[in-house]
Amino acid sequence: MPTLLIRFPGGRYHTTPSGHHVNEGQIEWPPSPWRLLRALLACGYNSLGWEGDLCKPMANQPPPLARSLILKLADVLPSYAIPQVVGAHSRHYMPLTTIDKGREKTALVFDTWAQLGDQTLAVTWDVDLTCDESTLLAALAERLGYLGRSESWADAKLARVEDVCPLPNCVPTDTLSNPGIGWEQVPVIAVQRPAEFDRWRNEVTARLLAPLQPPAGKRPTKALLTKREKAALPYPADLIACLQADTNWLRGHGWSQPPGSQRVFYWRPSDILESGAPGPRKAAREAPPVEAMLLSLATESGNDHALPAVTRVLPQAELMHRALGGRIKRIAGHSPVISGCDAEGRPLKGAHLHAHILPLDLDGDQHLEHILVWAPMGLDQVAQSAVRGVRNTDMKGGVGRLKVALAAAGDLADLRGLTGEYGERMGRMLGPLEGAEQWLSLTPFIAPRFTKRSGRNSLEEQVRSELLSRGIQQQVEIERLDPWSSRSPVIRMLSGDEHGSGIEPEVASPRWARFRHFVRTRRNGPAPPVDCGFALRLRFAEPVRGPLCLGYGSHFGLGLFQADA
Template identity: 50%
Template sequence: MTVLLAFRFLAGRYHATPFGHHVNEGLIEWPPSPWRLLRALISVGYTSGLWDGADPPDVGRNLIEKLSCRLPCYYLPDTVGTHSRHYMPTAKFDSGKEKTTLVFDTWARVKDENQELVVIWRDVTLEGTELSMLSDLVERLNYLGRSESWVEGRVMKDGEIIPEINCFAEPHEEIPDRNWEQVALLASEDAETYKAWRAACLENELAHLPLPAGKKKSSRKLLRDRERVEETYPVDLLDCLQKDTTWLRSHGWSPPPGSRRIFYWRRSDAISISARKIRVVARPKQQVVQAMLLSLTNASRNDHALPQVIRTLPQAELLHRALISIAEKVAGKVPQELTGRDETGKPLQGAHEHAHINPLDLDSDGHLDHVLVWATSGLGITAQEAIRAARKTFTKEGIEPLRLALAATGDFQDLAKMIDEYGRNRYGRHLARLAKRALNWQSVTPFVPPRYIKMRGKNCLEGQIRTELSRRGFPNPASITILAPQTQCQSVSPERGTGDENGMTTWHRHFRHFKLARQRGPQPPLNCWFAVRLEFESPVGGPIAIGYGSHFGLGLFKHCGGDEA
């Protein structure tokens, strides 16, 4: 009788390290050794509930013993050897930084995921109950090797075409040619051979611990020593197959008892080193987007170690310089939407359509956790590539760089819908308030006048606000309210103690420590700020950013009240 098992690797990959080798040696046990196959069947018998935890049933015991009496041969699908490298944390710290160690993860990638690994046991006679048990075990097997090696197994039916065997045990009736190679696999002894070997080993070792002659009572130490010797040798082959690494080490075993190394012949290209054929998919053409959202984190994952909201302007400047540098490296030139200047280096004229960089505090803890980069005219391909390539930025007195990751892209309509996509209670609500259409808008960051304030005329405070809105294409507001410094507002960070028990504070306490002057760039005409509320006759959509430093986080507004459209 011939028993055939077929395994299909659902993820197209097989992870397993040969016995006696370290994972960082980069070796792959291909094919799965007979020892591994038997242990997998035993394991799934327990974990699937087919067997109770005490001992396998007689049917299961007989099945394992019969399979162990014969060495299987294999049909191996075509595979490619590949690996990844990871620096894994060790939970050990040096100077406040966690140590890491390099770990290799090596696997065989199945070229055709529909191909099956076939294991063939010849001259094995199984009863009907044993064959049924084998079928149940194989079908319940979730993985073979390490847990990443997902499999779908089955017992092949009579009449199915048996594929050509391309891996078999030594000795073989024919000597393979130079296109074949040998690999050592771990296999089990048959049950009777192990039983005889165990008896001989125990007889030899217990001879050095003889029991006293006659009626003399044995000492406790002697009985304990004899018991330890017997514990060193598992009672039968099935017991050998169930021992784990901890038990083997504690009892001084290197190869498991009841095992043997068998040389198998396989084709020399069974694990090829050539690249797998990759299906080339045409990359969709990138389109211009109006906004890109970046998340901001640090190595410690401590949100309170992120920059405070008062550093909105400096953080935007630092990121802007990084994006300029990245764009030069990526495309050899910097797009106008990032520089705000034309080819001659002159500032762009018009409705401030180049990029705005707005660091945001979306979780209202007083620390910047996201950055919104947006432009009314849209961000081109080069600008998008630069933003996507940005991986880090810096902050004052920061020990390590801050990490950047792309969180979302889209237009302003997408941004207005983020309340449904990015969390209704926190992030999404804050993002939506920057873009949704509404009548009433209120300052998020301080408004700094772009020119000296006059008593009257277009350069008075209200006149400058109207001019700034007009230049950006917004309609003339119905009313402009300059909020008094002592007017109450919602605290940015109630837990920081800047507000009362209801989370309220004043605009003075809210804005007084904000950085208002650029480090590299023109300085503000006046080192002062204002909190502003705007009311329009009909709903307008954001984002709205006006005044000095509006491209670097200042002068940002959000809608307030329940008037959104």
């Protein structure tokens, strides 16, 4: 992803947002994508020797490599790392070269700018460039003398691998849900996607030229061709021509906004642009770590039966993890709590202390309406911000959207204290505070290695190995439950089953049929060695505290147990 690092040696960024008068005192912060691409094109004609006619800028055509570069950059909205600035202005009485009552008339003009000192602005496009395109972009950046008005002296370069780039803090609203308090939306002018512009221009010109068709079987006259050319003249042939249009041309054809442009909204910190002298900064209070956060899920229609089925705990957890990863990337770039990896992408060693994402059915209707995000190492401020910032997630393999809201946050003891039906099922999944000696499968246990009849890879030894990896070293009796046997208890589902043992097989079968239909293979991760789920009962010598998650996919809802009273 190419990143431009831009400094302003004069410490000032002078510009007025598109569509505003200079005397309105508005500051375009961040610089719009439209302005950046126009500046790069201007550098090519002025400094790289591209052939062009200054009198007919729209007729100019950059070299093929430059055209490819500009269209790639135009196809995405960049993200910004904008420093905190202070808005300032000066007032000038500009002469109008008109004498009135013996004195020259003047007009009051405001010159507004952003005062940013020696701070650096970073602009990142999420595109892949070829080596030649990257070299050209670097050459254009080095020749960028100013950005905005000519007073905004600029010193730009294309970031190299060894350069430390600040993290983005200003991103398009369509890539980020409402981040909450402390953020605001700001409109900027950007380039339409090339495909969208071509489709729009074809539709408009076809409609305009439809009445100017020659009679059937006749060639168009010269006058008709002139009319057709005149009718299509206000609509540039492509996006490059739109970017090269000057103000006189736009006004002459009645454009209030350049063709090929669109207004988009960006999220930026609400205190990033101050209108006066900067005041004293309040020390940011760091949120204390919490053990778990409970999220509630709802459909757009509010229909609970349209929520994901309990058998889809694994794909639903994966989708939530992907949403959290996207939030983390925008907030801090990396979080070992959420990803389970260090800054180099290596998995964390030791016990499973990073986040578990556990979809739950707490109302017993066989649909997932809650997600528990639990991390034994604690959810730090970054992880909490990511969880709070997720407002939507997908469902059913990416079809449809779910609304997400924070229901509770705190220690597991706080969640054990929930009352009512939700609290009963939550307490069964977490187990009592002092722990429980017996635990029963709530979701299928998937062996992390190929199972053998005996030895370290037998099912029982793999369970013991999983317990050791989670710091549980006491002896355990492992019972593999056979749903077809009348001597085995019915497997309690996420909805809870109040029946005890001794139930006939034909009564137990329907419940087990749902249990065996759980999705057991990750969509974006390694497949299990054996695609087979087991129902287990674990009996410990001493009480063990929950939650208890074991085996393949245990961080995404599989291998979850509940206390068996």
